[in-house]
Amino acid sequence: MRSCRYWIAGFLIALVVQAHAQTTQKVVDIPTRPGVTQRMLVLSPPEARAAVVLLAGGHGGLQIFPNGSFNWGAGNFLVRTRQLFADRGLMVAVVDAPSDRQSPPFLSGFRQRPEHAADIKAVIAWMREQSKVPVxxxxTSRGTQSAAYVATELAGPEGPDGIVLSSTILTDNRGRPVPAMPLEKIRVPVLVVHHEQDGCALCAFSNVPALMEKLGNSPRKELLSFKGGESRGDPCEAMAYHGFNGLEGEVVAQIAAWILAR
Incomplete structure (x- = not known):
């Protein structure tokens, strides 16, 4: 019996190693607005079943180098789990700030502006053309303000096929939090992912029900909540419960399964 378990474990490890080996990675710059380009790190597994555009939190200025490394944000929940998404059969684009926002404050104060929607619209179109699958x-965190805003601004073939909001900004003294947006305009599936012990003052789990209530026009919505893991440092940073530290594999697996189940 023990040898059988070892064989199964070894087989699963071999599958993961094979998926890693078959995934290609490249840095892509695409034109968005006049004179502006959008850089992203793209991971392409063989025969992708869906595509995800990963929007990091914080100021969002990853400053991706041509070799695919990051000047900032490598530890962000979505950035550090990008390969886990690819291993689940998802084409991945990790999105940087656009070329005209490559210095402070980067995406701060920009996430809910028409120019940002235009940039992400171009990313969605490029990913859809390359992958031929839903995008x-x-x-995550401040990235939920980008995802939710874009989903309220873009619909149909210009917009996403669905959105995932992890560690959502539920209150905000510096701008409009996600629940204050016109979420009734969102008519695509919405998955909300939150840690019940999130210690960030802007993301209290007690405020999640109010968010869910405002997603009434979404054809499919669900809350995935998590407990445990490890919390280190600033409660609003990536190595705290806020960033699902220690739960990465489980969280990504459930997100991918939900996306692929539609």
Missing amino acids: WLVG
Whole structure:
């Protein structure tokens, strides 16, 4: 019996190693607005079943180098789990700030502006053309303000096929939080992912029900909540419960399964 378990474990590890080996990675710059380009790190597994555009939190200025490394944000939940998404059969684009926002404050104060929607619209179109599969926006922390805003601004073939909001900004003293947006305009599936012990003052789990109530026009919505893991450092940063530290594999697996189940 023990040898059988070892064989199964070894087989699963071999599958993961094979998926890693077959995934290609490249840095892509696409034109968006006049004179502006959008850089992203793209991971392409063989025969992708869906595509995800990963929108990091914080100021969003990843400053992706040509070799695919990051000047900032490598530890962000979505950035550090990008390969896990690819291993689940998802084409991945990790999105940087656009070329005209490559210095402070980067995306701060920009996430709910028409120019940002135009940039992400171009990313969605490029991913859809390259992958020929549904394209989802996945935001974490401040990235949820990007994902939700774009989903309220773009619909049909211009917009995403669904969105995932992880560690959503539920209150905000510096701008409009996600629940204050016109979420009734969102008519695509919405998955909300939140840690019940999130210690960030802007993301209290007690405020999640109010968010869910405002997603009434979404054809499919669900809350996935998590407990446990490890919390280190600033409660609003990536190595705290806020960033699902220690739960990465489980969280990504459930997100991918939900996306692929539609």
